[in-house]
Amino acid sequence: MALRAALRQKCGLIGILSQPSSSGSHSRVSAVLVSQMRNNATSPKIKVDFNQSTGVAVLSMQSPPVNSLSLDFLTELCISVEKLEMDRACRGLIITSSLPKVFSAGLDILEMYGKSPERCGEFWRAVQEMWLKMYSSNMVTIAAINGSSPAGGCLLSLTCDYRIMSDNPRYSIGLNETLLGIVAPFGTDKNIIKNTHTCSN
Numbered sequence: 001m002a003l004r005a006a007l008r009q010k011c012g013l014i015g016i017l018s019q020p021s022s023s024g025s026h027s028r029v030s031a032v033l034v035s036q037m038r039n040n041a042t043s044p045k046i047k048v049d050f051n052q053s054t055g056v057a058v059l060s061m062q063s064p065p066v067n068s069l070s071l072d073f074l075t076e077l078c079i080s081v082e083k084l085e086m087d088r089a090c091r092g093l094i095i096t097s098s099l100p101k102v103f104s105a106g107l108d109i110l111e112m113y114g115k116s117p118e119r120c121g122e123f124w125r126a127v128q129e130m131w132l133k134m135y136s137s138n139m140v141t142i143a144a145i146n147g148s149s150p151a152g153g154c155l156l157s158l159t160c161d162y163r164i165m166s167d168n169p170r171y172s173i174g175l176n177e178t179l180l181g182i183v184a185p186f187g188t189d190k191n192i193i194k195n196t197h198t199c200s201n
């Protein structure tokens, strides 16, 4: 019942949030998705177990050492979520980590150093695409946070409807990225490139 009520509540939001973006940002993932489906490829960084009888999928992040959110990882994550969205039998999604101690270390720091402005722009668009896709999902989403989850890892969990975290004092969570001097770029593609250009130098 609770699951159904949450789903109904979310569906109201989806109408507002799933408007086509003027930047066309969703088209990249869709294009990748189509080509991946054609090739029937499987993703090594993300494992999805879908239980037909419950309608709930468990998406396990398995990208050692710390499930950092690289461009490849974010793309795979979005593709996996998009595939589940297309399956009408899937009503709920649990995101968790198959690594010990870490849910996700957040954005991959190596994506923010020494990269071209174009690559930086692509990366930040993928970050934005991830949280928009998760936040506007028509599935009921739950983050099962079974390890540390700083910065972008925290962001990922915040895009879910519910968060449950292991009760372990060694695990931390929070939006600590400003300590690294990382400020989220503004919304437009032009600004993303402008902003990230400075961080690649």
Ligand SMILES: CC/C=C\C/C=C\C/C=C\C/C=C/C(=O)SCCNC(=O)CCNC(=O)[C@H](O)C(C)(C)COP(=O)(O)OP(=O)(O)OC[C@H]1O[C@@H](n2cnc3c(N)ncnc32)[C@H](O)[C@@H]1OP(=O)(O)O
Binding pocket: 065, 066, 068, 101, 102, 104, 105, 106, 107, 108, 109, 110, 131, 148, 150, 151, 152, 153, 155, 177, 180, 182, 184, 185
């Ligand atoms: C609704 C909101 C809308 C819009 C908001 C938009 C944007 C705002 C949001 C996002 C901004 C986010 C920015 C970020 O995420 S920046 C990244 C911040 N992350 C961190 O600072 C995490 C740092 N890492 C840790 O604290 C620890 O590594 C951790 C607790 C995760 C694990 O500790 P453990 O002791 O188990 O492992 P380590 O030995 O520390 O690390 C192993 C290995 O992994 C590498 N590593 C760690 N973190 C990262 C990372 N983020 N990226 C890349 N690589 C990482 C680390 O260097 C080690 O590598 P090696 O030495 O080669 O073994």
